[in-house]
Amino acid sequence: MQHLDLLVVRQALQWSQAGQRVWLCTVLFTYGSAPRAPGSLLVVNEQGNWLGSLSGGCVEDDFLQRVAEGAFVEPATLVRYGDGSDSHSNVSLPCGGVLEVLVENLACSCEVLAHLRELEAALLGQRRLLRSVTVPQGSWQLSADPDHGPRVRRELDTLHIRVGAAQRLLLAGYSSVAHVCAEFGKTLGFEVVLCDPRDEVLDGVELPGVEIRRELPSMVIAAGGCHADTAVVALTHDPRIDDLAMIEAVRTEAFYIGVMGSQQTTSKRFERLLRSGGLCEADLARIQAPIGLNLGSKTPAEIALAVLADIVRLRNGVAKAQL
DSSP states (O other), X not given: OOOHHHHHHHHHHHHHHTTOOEEEEEEEEEESSOSSOTTOEEEEETTSOEEEOSSSSHHHHHHHHXXXXXXXXXXXXXXXXSSXXXXXXXXXXXXXXXXXXXXXXXXXXXXXXXHHHHHHHHHTTSOOEEEEEETTTOOEEEEEOOOOSOSEEEETTEEEEEEOOOOEEEEESOOHHHHHHHHHHHHTTOEEEEEOOOHHHHTTOOOTTOEEEOSOHHHHIIXXXXXXXXXXXXXXXXXXXXXXXXXXXXXXXXXXXXXXXXXXXXXHHHHHHHHTSOOOHHHHHTEESSOSOOSOOOSHXXXXXXXXXXXXXXXXXXXXXXX
């Protein structure tokens, strides 16, 4: 299933290519309970056709009505829902939260088409971009984004929005811990891919919504299965799967690479990877091992919790010393 934001940008591109004006909306900040995360997108055209989501229903109806009435004529407008601060809207989010949205009025132009194509490439995983938009002028600038942190950051009149592919969790090999990691990953919004060539291990495994590939994880990774928004996790204790996955993963831009094992197991694995795996100390430094936060985990669910918490920590740009 494709990333919803990728579908939104592709639809905006299609409408722009047809000569239509579009309004591109980005969720900026949420306060309290809100159904869509910062960075989420929605697009609407002059005919009132739309794709995407801001809140799950209530905000969209109000927004579409205001577009039909001729609102949002500025190149860029900030709209706040849920706290009564916007005199043009009486919408209250049923969850009691507050939502702030950037609305960009984009006329059809070569510049807009080129910009949307850049966003499409980023959402496909070809690169990670930092999109800086000034309000109310609506000017934008794109730059490479090698870091991790909040999806949206405000600096005076400029909004910095991170744009990248759907977060992917690539599980190298199946195990009881990997099973729970897959379920947790789905809940956290990751695109989950489980790779294991062992038919006898996968027999009877049911993980709805998870892509299961009966291939060596190392081969999937080497064939382009990772991008900069991918977390690679090996949880089998089988060096034929785990070690090969690590060798290939460090050659990619994956933002998180981790492998399960005790300190003793990790030391032996690193010796093998240096001696016969062709890795160097810099490669090993990219591998989180032992994997996960130190929560005193014992059960598969507790270990999976520690692993996903560590991935989220790194994705959000939080150092372990800050915990």
